[in-house]
Amino acid sequence: MGAPGPEGAAGVPPAIEIRGLVKDFAVGLRGLRLRAVDHVSLTVRPGEVFGLLGPNGSGKSTTIKLLLGLLEPTAGGCAIFGVPSGRVEARRDVGYLPEAPNFYRFLTGRELVTFYGRLCGLAGSGLRSKLEEVVALVGLAGAADRRVGTYSKGMLQRIGLAQALVHDPRLLILDEPTAGVDPVGSAEMAELILALKARGKTVLITSHLLGQIEELCDRVAILDRGGLVAEGEVAELAGATGRLSFETEVLPPEEIAALRAWLESRGRRLEAVAPARRRLEEVFRTHVGRGPRDTEGGR
Numbered sequence: 001m002g003a004p005g006p007e008g009a010a011g012v013p014p015a016i017e018i019r020g021l022v023k024d025f026a027v028g029l030r031g032l033r034l035r036a037v038d039h040v041s042l043t044v045r046p047g048e049v050f051g052l053l054g055p056n057g058s059g060k061s062t063t064i065k066l067l068l069g070l071l072e073p074t075a076g077g078c079a080i081f082g083v084p085s086g087r088v089e090a091r092r093d094v095g096y097l098p099e100a101p102n103f104y105r106f107l108t109g110r111e112l113v114t115f116y117g118r119l120c121g122l123a124g125s126g127l128r129s130k131l132e133e134v135v136a137l138v139g140l141a142g143a144a145d146r147r148v149g150t151y152s153k154g155m156l157q158r159i160g161l162a163q164a165l166v167h168d169p170r171l172l173i174l175d176e177p178t179a180g181v182d183p184v185g186s187a188e189m190a191e192l193i194l195a196l197k198a199r200g201k202t203v204l205i206t207s208h209l210l211g212q213i214e215e216l217c218d219r220v221a222i223l224d225r226g227g228l229v230a231e232g233e234v235a236e237l238a239g240a241t242g243r244l245s246f247e248t249e250v251l252p253p254e255e256i257a258a259l260r261a262w263l264e265s266r267g268r269r270l271e272a273v274a275p276a277r278r279r280l281e282e283v284f285r286t287h288v289g290r291g292p293r294d295t296e297g298g299r
């Protein structure tokens with residue numbers, strides 16, 4: 001084998017390759033242009049969960065649409081498993097969950113996934129077995145014959161994930177899959193994404209909810225006003241600060257004073273003493289059950 005080229009050491013193309021991507025939109029009548037994506041370059045390796053983060057309007061969805069070939073770039077380009085995004089073949093290996101999908105609400109979950117399966121060229125027993133597999137995977141087997149219009153927000157996102165998975169793509173692009181979903185639903189979505197990663201899928205996920213992403217992603221990139229402002233491993237960006245914190249039961253003031261004195265005798269300083277707090281999300285997740293409320297009446 002020759003020297004590692006742009007395709008990486010093993011000769012495997014990256015799952016996603018974005019190079020110098022720019023997208024301008026025309027706004028207003030005076031030929032005014034808005035730069036939604038501003039010279040973004042990034043690489044997503046096969047098998048990783050990659051988080052594209054940024055506030056509303058930072059260019060996440062536009063980047064995804066460029067990647068899927070739904071929009072034409074102003075400059076630069078992108079490729080999926082080495083195939084340029086403009087080409088139809090680039091789409092074959094991608095499952096896409098759009099931001100706020102608007103599914104036809106009179107279809108049942110099963111009919112919806114069947115519809116997308118047919119669009120992807122599946123038919124017959126192959127489609128039927130894949131349909132049952134993905135519906136079970138997303139935990140909607142008990143509700144799959146209900147109309148999508150009766151689904152909760154969390155269930156809609158899960159049937160959307162089933163739809164994205166039906167043709168067994170290697171790459172999943174999930175645009176804000178937990179937006180508007182309650183904490184229990186978000187935790188379920190996170191578990192599903194990790195299960196997909198365990199099956200070898202590559203996942204690109206966008207979010208403005210940073211806490212959720214932190215637990216899920218191997219690497220993240222942060223966009224601001226269309227530009228890439230940070231990129232790296234979560235552990236590297238959000239990890240160790242080079243400082244230590246301790247947790248103990250509550251101590252009486254004299255013991256804290258003794259601890260402080262002991263540290264000072266060694267030339268150190270006790271810099272912070274504060275009651276440890278639980279995050280509200282943790283409390284919510286301990287007290288609120290999962291599952292039945294989504295599928296009740298669906299069996």
Ligand SMILES: Nc1ncnc2c1ncn2[C@@H]1O[C@H](COP(=O)(O)OP(=O)(O)O)[C@@H](O)[C@H]1O
Nearest residue numbers: 025034036054055056057058059060061062063
């Ligand atoms: N089709 C469009 N026409 C004009 N402006 C657009 C269009 N799509 C997105 N924008 C603008 O581009 C910027 C980035 O939008 P978007 O990619 O949807 O951001 P995000 O997904 O990060 O919230 C925003 O200012 C948005 O208003």
Ligand SMILES: [Mg+2]
Nearest residue numbers: 060061062099
């Ligand atoms: Mg968006």
